[in-house]
Amino acid sequence: MAAAAPPPPPTPAPTPPTGLPQSDSTAPFGHTLFSRIRLATPADVPHIHKLIHQMAVFEKLTHICSATESDLSSTLFNSPPFQSFTVFLLEISHSPFFNPPPSSGSGFAPIDRIVNLDLPLVDPEAESFKSSSSGPENDVVVAGFVLFFPNYSTFLAKPGFYVEDLFVRECYRRKGFGRMLLSAVAAQAVKLGYGRVEWVVLDWNVNAIKFYEEMGAKVLPEWRICRLTGPQLEAYRDAM
């Protein structure tokens, strides 16, 4: 599905609800979070699958979400990063990232950022989203992802990137991570000399539209998506 709505600019994090598991309190820097954007690898498929399912719940579209781990494994990671379907993962740790990320062989240098919060953050799903890159020195969780791939503008005669999905888990929202993920895709597009980054948004999602416009994007009001799928697509099996 299309890009999930990142929230409007950061607001103070709410007080952790009573009864939820508390976050790892070994963090030596108070309410500091260490974040990293890295390329996903096949070892991350279980987390990517769970994130996609959470996104479907968020969009109330679970009835059209049929992705399995096996489907993802067989369709992602078949081409070098950026040349086809590519996933950036957002990782969060309470301590600095000493361990290198899993190698994707791409030469893409992970992007590290330190985020200071007003209040401690509780991740009730920290255990089930423990990252494959977790090491002895830190406890790394997967907090979100962006899936993108090349598209093409004939008028520019240049590739661009199309962002199919942008998702941050609920407890990490309103902290600038959605902006970080989208900025990472935009920065990579500039680095490759590409002409555009595009994605879609629901017309009623005014917070998301405001956020995207603040990031420099223009919303194109006149274009509509046409989709041929299911039995209507299947009907073309013997059409030619």
Add this chain to the structure above:
Amino acid sequence: MAAAAPPPPPTPAPTPPTGLPQSDSTAPFGHTLFSRIRLATPADVPHIHKLIHQMAVFEKLTHICSATESDLSSTLFNSPPFQSFTVFLLEISHSPFFNPPPSSGSGFAPIDRIVNLDLPLVDPEAESFKSSSSGPENDVVVAGFVLFFPNYSTFLAKPGFYVEDLFVRECYRRKGFGRMLLSAVAAQAVKLGYGRVEWVVLDWNVNAIKFYEEMGAKVLPEWRICRLTGPQLEAYRDAM
């Protein structure tokens, strides 16, 4: 740019305007046209470039069309067909296609169709659109193209095809060729086990919308395209 509007279902061809060059009258089958859809090769770039320019004129968007032959040559044909940006060309001849198409090494079998017209067809640009596949037995012209590439649905965990452009030269419109080109993409998607074929249309282009719906597509009313380009994209060069 996005898919140019194919016209509504066929209507009788207009009488050829006086003063225009007449078409090759050696056709042995009266008003019969032989059409073929084949993969484009680098030798077709000059024609693809001219078609893109005609499309920009049709869409009144020449001011944002900066594609050069050199840009096209360096950005297309870098991956095997269907794995990245792919172009199907529509070729027309007044006699049957005996000569094989230029090899693209893809194993894609060209699609041949015979089209019977009520009136003779005049192609005033036949000379400048003479195909690289023209042989001694026939005079082949390039009449249109479709440019498409893989996209991805996370909910299906399957690739699809996105159709960036669909264009048929003016004198070949209203004869079913737009449908042929789009059907060829849909048939290839089914063959590869893909989940969707998608493209965009201008909301005021009611003829095109009607045509696409007749082909089985659904128009998604709520989604809007967001585009980050030009200086706004360039601003992300040092963002990360």
